[in-house]
Each structure stands twice: as structure tokens, then as C-alpha cells.
Amino acid sequence: MEEKAFFATTVMGLEDVCAGEVQRILGLSERPELGRGRIFFRGPLEAIYELNIRARTLHKLFLLLHRGRFESLRDIYLAARRLDYTDIIRPDQSFAIRAERVGQHDFTSMDVAAQVGQAVIDSYTASRGVRLKVNLDEPDVEIYAFVRDDEFLLGVNTTGPSLHKRGYRVFKHPAALRTSVAAAMLYLAGWDGRGLLLDPMCGGGTIPIEGALMARRVPPGSFRRGEFAFLSLPFADEEEFSRRLEEALRAASKDRFNIIGMDKFRAYLDGAARNARSAGVEDTITFVQGDATRLADYLAEAPTHVVVNPPYGVRFKLRGLMRLYKGFLSSLSDLAPGCRLVLITAAKGTFRRAAEGAGVEVLEERRILHGDMWASIFICRA
Ligand SMILES: C[S@@+](CC[C@H](N)C(=O)[O-])C[C@H]1O[C@@H](n2cnc3c(N)ncnc32)[C@H](O)[C@@H]1O
The missing domain is CATH 3.40.50.150 (Vaccinia Virus protein VP39)
Structure with a gap:
């Protein structure tokens, strides 16, 4: 089975706990690599279904598109421009770049979003002859660009809103714990x-x-009633997802x-x-x-x-x-x-x-x- 590269976000300080959980759920032979508030690992595409359904300590799961070092904003544009987006965005779909930046830079996170957005449009136009639509409010596909010091990470959000928002909380305590x-x-x-x-x-x-x-x-993802970002990705298999969710629910x-x-x-x-x-x-x-x-x-x-x-x-x-x-x-x-x-x-x-x-x-x-x-x-x- 083809392996994909992923990264996932979690609570800063609990990366090892999240890595242990991901390793158990996917049966990985290697422990995920720990970053700051993130973990990195490789696994089958089905990890998208399994982790979004079952993980309790993970916030968002991303398909990793790029991870590397950069020196200037231009390097960020070029890294994003080199990638092919035809597998993750259909020509009729819209997309949005969400950028986050930590560290000292002579550009803002808005600059990162603008450069990466342009790179996605340029790459898609070159390979498909279609100019993709940007929709910042309700995009079909959400791409995250994380810049921390000299590291640039690009990934597709498979989760949607963070998994810690389980969906069962009808009463919110003023000092509620995540x-x-x-x-x-x-x-x-x-x-x-x-x-x-x-x-x-x-x-x-x-x-x-x-x-x-x-x-x-009980799989925590079952409270979401199927509201996952991966369902709008071109390769998503809704039947496979439903089958896996049913299986997880049967085991409860x-x-x-x-x-x-x-x-x-x-x-x-x-x-x-x-x-x-x-x-x-x-x-x-x-x-x-x-x-x-x-x-x-x-x-x-x-x-x-x-x-x-x-x-x-x-x-x-x-x-x-x-x-x-x-x-x-x-x-x-x-x-x-x-x-x-x-x-x-x-x-x-x-x-x-x-x-x-x-x-x-x-x-x-x-x-x-x-x-x-x-x-x-x-x-x-x-
Ligand atoms: C930080 S809140 C807990 C929030 C909870 N983990 C949640 O997610 O909703 C602390 C709670 O301790 C309770 N508390 C304070 N003193 C207490 C005491 N002596 N005995 C029992 N509960 C107490 C407060 O009423 C408050 O609800």
C-alpha cells in the first residue's frame, strides 16, 4: 500500500502522548517524530479515516505536501510552486491558504498566504490550464502554510475544525478543560x-x-456526524469512511x-x-x-x-x-x-x-x- 507523509497538530507539551496514540491506532512500527505542537509520520492513506475517527489527543491531521528550510519569501513561493495540486483540488473546487508564522521575519503571515496562494494558482494553471478559485470563507480545500523560524511546512487539512471540539458539549463551564x-x-x-x-x-x-x-x-469522531474536511478531497471514499466508522462504533x-x-x-x-x-x-x-x-x-x-x-x-x-x-x-x-x-x-x-x-x-x-x-x-x- 502506498505510504503518505502526514503531520498532525496537538497540544504543545503533549506531542509524545499524541505520537503514542497515533502509533497505536495505525499500528506503526516507528514512533512518529516529535516537533513543537506537531508530530510527523508516514502511513497509508486510510490513516485519514482512522485518525479522524479514533484519535483523542490529536487536533488536526494534515497530508504533508512540503517540509523544508527557506531563506526568503521567494523560496516559499518556489517551494509551493514546484508542487502538483491536481490530486488534492478538483478544477471546479475553491481553496484557501491559512498561514501561521512564528519567529523573526521581514514578512507577515498574510504575505505567506498571498505567495502560497499565487503558487497554487500558477502550478494548477500550468498543469491543467484552469485558474482555481479562492474562497476564504468556505473553501472546498484548505491548505495550511506554517512558517516557524526557517522551516516551511505545507499541508492539506483533512480534519476541518480541530478534533478537540468533539461536538457533545452542550454546557460550557467557564473554565472548561480541552x-x-x-x-x-x-x-x-x-x-x-x-x-x-x-x-x-x-x-x-x-x-x-x-x-x-x-x-x-467510543470513537470521538462519531460525534461529528461526518463533518470532516477530507470528505471534499478528490480521493475521499465516503463508503470506506462510513464502513470504518461503523466498525469503530461496533467495537464500542x-x-x-x-x-x-x-x-x-x-x-x-x-x-x-x-x-x-x-x-x-x-x-x-x-x-x-x-x-x-x-x-x-x-x-x-x-x-x-x-x-x-x-x-x-x-x-x-x-x-x-x-x-x-x-x-x-x-x-x-x-x-x-x-x-x-x-x-x-x-x-x-x-x-x-x-x-x-x-x-x-x-x-x-x-x-x-x-x-x-x-x-x-x-x-x-x-
Ligand atoms: C477549573 S474548573 C474544572 C473544569 C472542568 N475540568 C471542565 O472541563 O469543565 C474547577 C472546578 O472546581 C470546583 N471546585 C472548587 N473548589 C472545590 C471544592 N472544594 N470541592 C469540589 N469542587 C470544587 C469549581 O466549582 C469548578 O467547577
Whole structure:
């Protein structure tokens, strides 16, 4: 089977987790190469269906058209002009270039978009005698041009809007966690459906819901109702895609898992329950109104896996945050000594001091970019 080159975007700081997931889903013999917020790999064309249907930590999957170094804007034009676009855009289709630029350059991302757009039109006119239409609002085909320092990457978006927008969220918590980050944290916690998974500050329920979808092996792409960018690419085989989606859905279970989401506020729990219903996993999550600093008062059983996104302190005073972190960690190590804890916070110093005080051992800290804010994921033993 012919191999294609791909790259995928994910959360910065979670590239290795995403690479591991992609390798597992595609059964690749080699681990994808890690970049900054991206991974690179080769695989069959069908990877487009499989990853868009099944991946939990990947944001967008691109067919790689070009990856190389450049010195000037002219080099970017020439690299894009050398490529043939007839396999990825039909003559009657429109396209758009989306450009992103990081680093010091004497040109803007708009200049990159204009040059690459011109190169695509020139290449297509030369090989087909057709001048392609540009449509910036609703293009049939979206081509991404990424410029970082002296690296130029060009790829076709096979996904459309990022996969972290799962489509089941009907209630949005004001401090909601990205679904892809929640899924990565669950992988890092080693959650496989065995034991009791607890999110003691669950807000809109992202972590318990992702935990339930993962345990049941529900393909996250199934919530999109077929809205993928690859479906408008000339080589897309809609029947093949539907067959693979059906197969992934058949492998999903309706089994009950032991998952608890807790929060102090009833309104958030009601929202979380609505999200869980929308994701079809309300029957395997118990939502409990309670206080994370007094876990033993609300739980009959000790959790084996705790994955949590506590408040960071944006709305909290520092002293209040320390009290919350200390209270939660002490209550957890009393109730479930030895259990695995994976926690995300931007208040890393406060968390480390609280962990030390409560005798919680930090095994690993990784820095990730959550939206536009750097945060730390701590992997700990309570
Ligand atoms: C950052 S939000 C969690 C957002 C959630 N991960 C989501 O995606 O929707 C933190 C949550 O902790 C809850 N919380 C704060 N203190 C708490 C406590 N002592 N016990 C339980 N929940 C608490 C807040 O009500 C808030 O919903």
C-alpha cells in the first residue's frame, strides 16, 4: 500500500502522548517524530479515516505536501510552486491558504498566504490550464502554510475544525478543560476502565466524560456526524469512511465503569450531567455534589485513579488556593494512599508546596500550553 507523509497538530507539551496514540491506532512500527505542537509520520492513506475517527489527543491531521528550510519569501513561493495540486483540488473546487508564522521575519503571515496562494494558482494553471478559485470563507480545500523560524511546512487539512471540539458539549463551564488535554491526562494516569476513576472538581464533566468514552472505546469522531474536511478531497471514499466508522462504533461497548465526577456547585453538576447525556455516557458516571477537601464524607470507596483540573487561582486569592490544594491532597492521601493522581494547574509552586506538605509524591511534571496559558500537568502518587 502506498505510504503518505502526514503531520498532525496537538497540544504543545503533549506531542509524545499524541505520537503514542497515533502509533497505536495505525499500528506503526516507528514512533512518529516529535516537533513543537506537531508530530510527523508516514502511513497509508486510510490513516485519514482512522485518525479522524479514533484519535483523542490529536487536533488536526494534515497530508504533508512540503517540509523544508527557506531563506526568503521567494523560496516559499518556489517551494509551493514546484508542487502538483491536481490530486488534492478538483478544477471546479475553491481553496484557501491559512498561514501561521512564528519567529523573526521581514514578512507577515498574510504575505505567506498571498505567495502560497499565487503558487497554487500558477502550478494548477500550468498543469491543467484552469485558474482555481479562492474562497476564504468556505473553501472546498484548505491548505495550511506554517512558517516557524526557517522551516516551511505545507499541508492539506483533512480534519476541518480541530478534533478537540468533539461536538457533545452542550454546557460550557467557564473554565472548561480541552477534551484533548483531558484524554491525554487519562492516558498519563493509566486509566483503562479498571478501578474507580474520580474527578473531585469536575466542573462541566470533561474528564469523567472523556474517561467514560475511553473505557467504552467510543470513537470521538462519531460525534461529528461526518463533518470532516477530507470528505471534499478528490480521493475521499465516503463508503470506506462510513464502513470504518461503523466498525469503530461496533467495537464500542455499553459496559458500566466506575466513574465519579464531584463538584461543589449544583449548577455545574447539572451541566456536567447534560454533557454526559449528550455524549451517551450518563449511565456510567455518578455525579456527586461534594467538597474535594473532605472526600471521605462523600465516597464509599477509595479511587484508584484521580484526574483533576482544580481552580488555578485566576479567581482565587493565593491563600484560598493553598488551603484548597492542601485540603484536597491531604484528604486524598488519607482516603486512597498510593493512588495515581494526574492534575493540571498553572499554580505550579502552590501545588508543589501543598503536595510536599500532604506527603504526595510528584513523579513527573510536564509543561503544556492550554489555550493561551502555560500550565503544568503533575503525575503523582498520593
Ligand atoms: C477549573 S474548573 C474544572 C473544569 C472542568 N475540568 C471542565 O472541563 O469543565 C474547577 C472546578 O472546581 C470546583 N471546585 C472548587 N473548589 C472545590 C471544592 N472544594 N470541592 C469540589 N469542587 C470544587 C469549581 O466549582 C469548578 O467547577
